[in-house]
Amino acid sequence: MKSLISILSAVLLLTINAEAQLSPAEYSTIDSLFIDWNRPNHPGGSIGVMKDGKVVFSKAYGLASLDFLVPNSTETIYNTASVSKQFTAMGIVVLDVQGELSVDDDIRKHIPELPEFDYPITIRHMLHHTSGLRSLHALLELAGWRDDDARTNEDLYRFMKNQRDLNFRPGEEYLYCNTGYILMSKIIENVTDEKFTDWMKANVFEPLGMINTYVEDQYNRVVPGNAASYNGSYDRGFSRATEYWGYVGSGNMHSTTNDLLKWLVNFYDPQSGWEEQFEMLQTLDKFNNGEENTYAFGVGINKVFGQNRISHGGAIGGYRSFICTYPDQKLNIAILTNFSSSSVGQKVNEISKMLLGMEDSDEAEGFDASSAKVVKLSKKELQKYEASYWNDESTYARKIYLKDDTLRYFRSENSESPLVPIGKNEFQMLGVDVDLKVRFQVGEDGDKTMIVTIDGGEPIISNEFEMPEASAEYLSNYTGEFYSPELETSYIISIQKDKLVGHHSRHGDFDIKMLKEDILEGQWPFNIAKVKRDDDGAVSGLRVSNGRVRDLWFEKR
DSSP states (O other): OHHHHHHHHHHHHHHHHHHTTSOHHHHHHHHHHHGGGGSTTOBOEEEEEEETTEEEEEEEESEEETTTTEEOOTTOBEEOGGGGHHHHHHHHHHHHHTTSOOTTSBGGGTOTTSOOOSSOOBHHHHHTTOSOOOOHHHHHHHTTOOTTSOEEHHHHHHHHTTOOOOSSOTTSOOOOOHHHHHHHHHHHHHHHTSOHHHHHIIIIITTTTOTTOEEOOOTTOOOTTBOOOEEEETTTEEEEOOOOEEOOSSSOEEEOHHHHHHHHHTTTSOOTTOHHHHHHHTOOOBOTTSOBOOBOSSSEEEEETTEEEEEEEEEETTEEEEEEEETTTTEEEEEEESBTTOOHHHHHHHHHHHHTTOOGGGOOOSOOGGGSOOOOOOHHHHHTTOEEEEETTTTEEEEEEEETTEEEEEEETTEEEEEEESSSSEEEEOSSSSOEEEEEEEOTTSOEEEEEEETTOSOEEEEEOOOOOOOHHHHGGGOEEEEETTTTEEEEEEEETTEEEEEETTTEEEEEEEEETTEEEOSTTSOEEEEEEOTTSOEEEEEEEOSSSOSEEEEEO
């Protein structure tokens, strides 16, 4: 009994010492961010904050299981989702330091069964999300998979062997890609001749003291201490997020906030023997055009509230996660949750702002459009910029129209922004948290061009277009069966009640509309289809894009 009392006293003393690092007001402010998670029959999460090497806040809220009313604790284990990527990256870095591979290796050196694309892809490209590979979920769902279908690394490998094209030339741009990180787990297995889950435990987690962290490749396995995950919210109610994810490398590492806080310390105070590895993990490289990429090896590196931050978030099923370190301040924050509406990134920012001593006026986020110097333009001057504009590179249309003496930038029925004139043909967009300017040019022939810049970046150019009349006879050009040899699946387009309708055996029917001549818009995952014609003008196929898949070929049968 005395032994038990001694242990409890020691735990209490440690808790008091830890919490003494924060003022009562700071502790209360952090606590208040999560108190709603303690409502009856509500999932929640675990929160850990470390300052100068000491845990100053560690608390859990809500339920790990709504079915059995089991509460979350500071030792509850959660699926960390894409937070996993930095650990896969570390696996690659460890092998690089050991001389077992190089991050500049062509990926086909280690996975020779992958197709040979027009340009070589290196491991470095995959680490930075600049490989141009098509991403897991967007690819499989276009192939007919639904959200609740189980998917594994082997499923992805089968489709990757059939791929003929890339989204873009490697190194040209950043496009988040789960496929690259899944392939890196395959590379680790091929190089080490060990199972990825076992190798990571023995070579990364255990050496770094992360005793409650593991990679899960059996999504239906029962592991004590894991939280179940839920979709929904308190107002709408919660439902179980069915576990169907069996892939590893890009996600599905399970961990606790305490283990993740230990990990984050290494970015500024690495354990002995890990100095080179954590420095390498923070590698930033440039795109082919010389511009900077802020995504390093599995982590984002940028400034938040004027301070350097290394971070990553994640989402899978109902789990949400976000971990970050401000290395110059030796401040680490980890939030793991088991429900989808938890807003973890926003809560991390609230904690960061307070503990970094930032006042509201000091917040270095967003753009204050109220400072823009507005000029007066007549209604006639504003009307000459009204038109529909098409961006061919990113395949989207925008409409500019006048309402209540103000130009409107129309994206969709529920998304538009006012434009205020700051020059004769230049406008500032209001209601967005970036410095977004829109400039119009009208050529001698009357053709209009819209030029958008965001925070002074590269111009985004869209040109005026007119929608052709879409009669049933005209739309019949686009009907037929369209087959993808890369996905081994077909979509059928037909006319129903003078409208185009798409059909897939697993996704069912969905509406298709014509955005402009030979550009069709459907519904996820069949988002945008560019019509291709042969030399005689007949439709020969479609190039389909849905964000992380671009221009995938479907031939007309």
